[in-house]
Amino acid sequence: MKELRVKCLLPVRMDKYLMDLYPALGPGRLNKALRENKIKLNGKKQPLSTRVQNGDVIKLFLTDDQLEQQRGLPPAVFVYEDEDIIIASKPAGIAVDGADNDTLLKRVQEKLKAAGKGERAVLCHRLDTGTSGLILLAKNNAAESFLTAQIKARSITKHYLCVTFGRPNPPAALLRDYLLKDAERGIVYITDGTAGGAKEVITGYETLAVSGRLAELKVELVTGRTHQIRAHLAHIGCPILGDSKYGNNAANRELRFKYQALCAWELRFPDTITDERFAHLAGRVFHADKPWYCKQVEDGTLK
Structure with a gap:
């Protein structure tokens, strides 16, 4: 201070x-x-x-x-890159884009510039600032159209890793509910019907490990709504550790979590891609590094 x-x-x-x-x-x-x-x-x-x-x-x-004055941004981590797309790994705590001096998109653009490629990248989806993990970016219009179409059709499977305060019962399930967005307050609510314009949300989860009060889950994001995973898990009484909006703030303070323990860990492309330009991605699976908090739940040091 x-x-x-x-x-x-x-x-x-x-x-x-x-x-x-x-x-x-x-x-x-x-x-x-x-x-x-x-x-x-x-x-x-x-x-x-x-x-x-x-x-x-x-x-x-x-x-x-x-x-202090920054001398360049920290380097962006590319999990995959070809002439059309980039899969980058975003750390927790920086926005994907916006007015901040340091964003994932600015890191990516700076890395491309430093490599002398003269290319620009476009975000094809987003993650919350406090969420880490994989982000898809397109280098050209064809790639942007392809990726956004695949995401809209739910052809690219997204799996997340998270740690919840509370163990879900049953240990694995497919949750189906509706999500109502309050744009003014920047918050969402899980409901059991479509009243007020609520939209369907589908979230699958599987318990991978437990430690004391905590559980490590692998989560499949079937639909992709705002704050979907965070709100859906909180709705069943298992909020994500570190989540200040939907979580248990007493537990967050006790365990000293600044950001939500949520990572966009896996992207899986469909087994069949008819567009020849992107056919080489068929069946490919990409992973971010497993977060430290997942490893600590697995070995019992975080509980």
Whole structure:
């Protein structure tokens, strides 16, 4: 934590004052820090547009690495790449794209640029910021059309690994319910009918290991709705560890989980692909590295 005592002759916007002191704090990073309650002016959370004046105290709950000027982004991890597509592995804690200085898409673009390929990549689907794992990107229009069509048709099978606070009963099941989205609050609800425009959600799970209060699950995302896995597992009383929106915050604090223990672990292409340009992907299966929290449930060190 850094405590700054403002020194200025005239009032100035807080965001400008902070960006002048720390050039690495661009608008995206500042807004994210404010959302996470990591910026306090005179002990209170205030809008970045607030004008600070001489003698005010700003507290920044940020690390030195976050405040220092970055020299390039961390390298993107490519699980697979050919002339048409990229499968990249996203770490938990960065957005897939957006205004932040560091996003998966920016890492991918920088890696392509550094390789001198002059190519651009387009996201074909998304993951929540707190979720890690595999993301499909297209390098051209043909690949974008192919991948988005496969995803829409549910031809590409997606499996996730997660750790839940609570053991599901039965140990394996296919859940079928409906999901209602509250866009204003940024939250979804699982319901048993279509009232209010709720849409069908189908989520399969299998218990792989248990340790104390926790369970490691392999989850199949059949439909792909907003927050589907997180909300569906919470609905059956087994929220994902680290999930601050749908989970058990007391357990999250106790076990010191900053992000949800959820990883998009596996992408499986269909056995038959009729388009000759992408036929080489038929039957291919790609994996992200198994997350540390899954390994610790398996060996009993996390419970």
